[in-house]
């Protein structure tokens with residue numbers, strides 16, 4: 041590999057840089073970073089005028105489905121989907137079969153990820169908080185942390201028992217790991233398939249009230265304060281939660297959160313089609329909630345954009361709304377939605393977008409920041425922020441096609457990614 045990236049705009053929040061420059065990459069390393077590097081010999085030169093060079097994007101909320109649900113996705117197809125979407129790293133969730141509650145599952149995922157695309161996409165397993173994600177007994181957190189788990193969550197289900205949550209926070213903080221909560225009060229959401237409100241009433245579908253999410257986050261913030269530990273809210277969806285996290289941050293607590301592209305783009309009006317690709321958990325909420333997500337992203341309350349990439353096979357979603365599983369594929373539309381909904385509408389700058397897609401997830405998971413400088417391994421995401429394209433789910437690299445954004449015209453796409461000596465061009 042001998043590539044010269046010419047005239048790109050380098051945005052690197054870790055070093056505070058935002059400037060136009062050339063980058064010469066040899067065998068996966070940044071050989072030279074300067075203005076006007078001249079191409080000589082057999083160098084492949086790529087003109088990146090108008091395009092962005094950023095530290096490799098990291099999606100900290102992805103379901104790779106393997107082991108156990110390979111008909112939905114595998115580590116290989118999930119990593120390919122990530123690379124096509126512009127990500128050089130993902131953190132994968134533990135609701136696999138078996139769950140990631142044992143170091144052997146972490147080893148299995150690491151081994152599979154190393155050979156998938158020759159390690160182009162780094163995969164960081166997030167382990168379960170409780171054994172089998174059943175919410176009853178704590179998983180062996182110390183063993184899981186030393187095997188390489190970067191965080192703990194029972195994602196898909198909340199850690200409902202306050203005593204277990206308290207212990208999880210205490211133990212996880214001993215290993216400097218966050219506990220990530222799927223915030224949902226179960227009795228309040230029993231049987232719910234969409235947001236509770238005007239639309240659920242007129243559609244006659246059982247609702248999940250926003251208070252169910254707010255209550256759980258409010259409780260957890262108190263527990264995080266009491267135990268002086270690190271807490272992260274997964275896929276936040278309500279205005280109430282944004283306010284709770286804003287207040288917790290104001291008080292100096294170690295509380296962070298993420299939002300998905302679908303929660304800052306769509307409202308529960310989308311469910312009126314009865315399209316099962318609008319069924320997710322937490323559900324699509326109201327316009328006020330969407331506005332709160334944008335406000336939270338803008339003022340820094342919301343640290344991270346994560347996709348909650350949740351592939352399901354065609355047959356699984358091809359059923360009545362109430363029977364369908366929750367979740368949509370997210371990796372390949374995330375950048376387009378973020379640029380279309382946030383950058384184009386002046387909510388976030390490209391610099392802030394790079395922070396939420398790259399710098400912040402690494403900070404929250406205590407992973408080293410990427411260094412874009414001479415001598416360092418090239419871990420880069422290349423973006424074209426003005427490229428217009430139409431979402432064609434049949435072209436997804438993910439094994440699944442369940443997306444509510446089919447046919448959407450978006451602006452902004454990944455041009456390619458570099459990582460671990462590998463390159464992927466879109």
Ligand SMILES: [Zn+2]
Pocket residue numbers: 101103133195196348350
């Ligand atoms: Zn999830």
